[in-house]
Amino acid sequence: MSSATPAAAPDVTNPDTTPDVVLVVDFGAQYAQLIARRVREARVYSEIVPSTMPVAEMLAKNPKAIILSGGPSSVYAEGAPRLDREIFEAGVPVFGMCYGFQLMATTLGGTVDNTGAREYGRTPLHVSKSGSTLFEGTPAEQSVWMSHGDACSAAPEGFTVTASTDVVPVAAFENDEKRLYGVQHHPEVMHSTHGQQVLEHFLYRGAGIEPTWTTGNVIEEQVAAIREQVGTKRAICGLSGGVDSAVAAALVQKAIGSQLTCVYVDHGLMRKDETEQVEKDFVAATGVSLKVVDAQERFLTALAGVSDPEEKRKIIGREFIRVFEQAQAEIVAEAPGDHPVEFLVQGTLYPDVVESGGGTGTANIKSHHNVGGLPEDLEFKLIEPLRKLFKDEVRMVGQELGLPEEIVQRQPFPGPGLGIRIVGEVTKERLDLLREADAIAREELTAAGLDREIWQCPVVLLADVRSVGVQGDGRTYGHPIVLRPVSSEDAMTADWTRMPYDVLAKISTRITNEVADVNRVVLDVTSKPPGTIEWE
Numbered sequence: 001m002s003s004a005t006p007a008a009a010p011d012v013t014n015p016d017t018t019p020d021v022v023l024v025v026d027f028g029a030q031y032a033q034l035i036a037r038r039v040r041e042a043r044v045y046s047e048i049v050p051s052t053m054p055v056a057e058m059l060a061k062n063p064k065a066i067i068l069s070g071g072p073s074s075v076y077a078e079g080a081p082r083l084d085r086e087i088f089e090a091g092v093p094v095f096g097m098c099y100g101f102q103l104m105a106t107t108l109g110g111t112v113d114n115t116g117a118r119e120y121g122r123t124p125l126h127v128s129k130s131g132s133t134l135f136e137g138t139p140a141e142q143s144v145w146m147s148h149g150d151a152c153s154a155a156p157e158g159f160t161v162t163a164s165t166d167v168v169p170v171a172a173f174e175n176d177e178k179r180l181y182g183v184q185h186h187p188e189v190m191h192s193t194h195g196q197q198v199l200e201h202f203l204y205r206g207a208g209i210e211p212t213w214t215t216g217n218v219i220e221e222q223v224a225a226i227r228e229q230v231g232t233k234r235a236i237c238g239l240s241g242g243v244d245s246a247v248a249a250a251l252v253q254k255a256i257g258s259q260l261t262c263v264y265v266d267h268g269l270m271r272k273d274e275t276e277q278v279e280k281d282f283v284a285a286t287g288v289s290l291k292v293v294d295a296q297e298r299f300l301t302a303l304a305g306v307s308d309p310e311e312k313r314k315i316i317g318r319e320f321i322r323v324f325e326q327a328q329a330e331i332v333a334e335a336p337g338d339h340p341v342e343f344l345v346q347g348t349l350y351p352d353v354v355e356s357g358g359g360t361g362t363a364n365i366k367s368h369h370n371v372g373g374l375p376e377d378l379e380f381k382l383i384e385p386l387r388k389l390f391k392d393e394v395r396m397v398g399q400e401l402g403l404p405e406e407i408v409q410r411q412p413f414p415g416p417g418l419g420i421r422i423v424g425e426v427t428k429e430r431l432d433l434l435r436e437a438d439a440i441a442r443e444e445l446t447a448a449g450l451d452r453e454i455w456q457c458p459v460v461l462l463a464d465v466r467s468v469g470v471q472g473d474g475r476t477y478g479h480p481i482v483l484r485p486v487s488s489e490d491a492m493t494a495d496w497t498r499m500p501y502d503v504l505a506k507i508s509t510r511i512t513n514e515v516a517d518v519n520r521v522v523l524d525v526t527s528k529p530p531g532t533i534e535w536e
């Protein structure tokens, strides 16, 4: 792909005018986000829309193609989501997957039966037309991920059946003339061995879209949009030490330079060296003007005597807002004659937007995760340059902006910091102890090359628990440290990481040897659900 012809990048300030977009129609059950990511991995810009959006509204976005996602319903269930037939008649290429496939079949006159022939999990797919638009160059026998009860037994008129399984006679169909395609399986799921290829065939061959979208386009487009939005006014940004706020700040800094001031509230709940990383490395890489507020005493005082996790979260959130407001007032006071501070930069990501119902109509799942972010009653206009991006794309943007690897590749860390990783009251001594244990675990995970494999590894201090141990010549009565390494794609679900025993052994030995008052290290082997990632 030539970089001489940059693709039109998404206009995040006005989501309705995004050019060259592929719409992913969301029929529920979180398949849509994964599909949208896979489309972008194919370097085509994609956005998620709810299945309740009127077709006319979808078409008004001028999509280059439409993908119908899977979903939990049966097409025959009462109240199952439907689509207006007009979506298949507008001349826009459409690709139906699983539920979307069955909906396409029934809407266009094919047959879907409730045969009781269920298929779940890995299933062999027999491709009957290997030179087809979707399956070109893929093997005649391939493994796909299925999850359905109903089965398509007859394709609509004008469609060619291109694959079947042992129980489903019509597992894929294609209509090149109308540019309509469908597969019963989930090509977006890793276990479908040629899924990405099938998806790309639809995008490039079926829909004729050029793979031109890159995160580089996002930077150029955002820089221009932010400059226009801010003009000569000023903006502030709260840095948390995490990837999202760092990348958002770097992007805005590139656009408006010294008109941006970043505020970093050091609440004393950070991990070892985190504050220094922001103070030195981030500033060195971006040249940003940074105000660091040392609020450790204030937070410790407010948290004294509190063990309840919700109470802790509330206190941390409240104090954060107060400190942030104070910092903001100081920034204004320091340059009174200057232009007003009118904008607040936030590192909101696309999954947050989708999950909080922004444009999809789905339920608000994650409202409690805003601690450490925006004071709601602050009167600012928002700049959210990452609100259309997924986490891995944000990391790519960060890399292109030249941010240090340690910041860009950093694993997620909660806003309330180590405050919620101490089960029990938060004190300075306990924070110092946990910081040491956490630093050891991180050091060893990095040395073992596990940083990318592990989504995150909370290290938790059970401050209210003591147990007997023996160290040196004597009996000890110390605290346990919990290791919680998890693998995940989006933190909504997670599994505990089966990491090598020798790495666990090394972490355990080092923590019990080097951290005073800790005499046990235990491993959390619970998935999410039923556990959460953090302990609190």
Ligand code: XMP
Pocket: 368, 369, 370, 371, 372, 412, 413, 414, 415, 416, 456, 491, 492, 528, 531, 532, 533, 534, 535
């Ligand atoms: P749980 O514990 O709910 O965590 O499974 C899911 C993900 O969210 C992170 N997390 C937070 N992030 N502020 C944040 O910015 C918070 O208050 C917060 N609480 C949990 C957690 O680390 C995991 O990645």
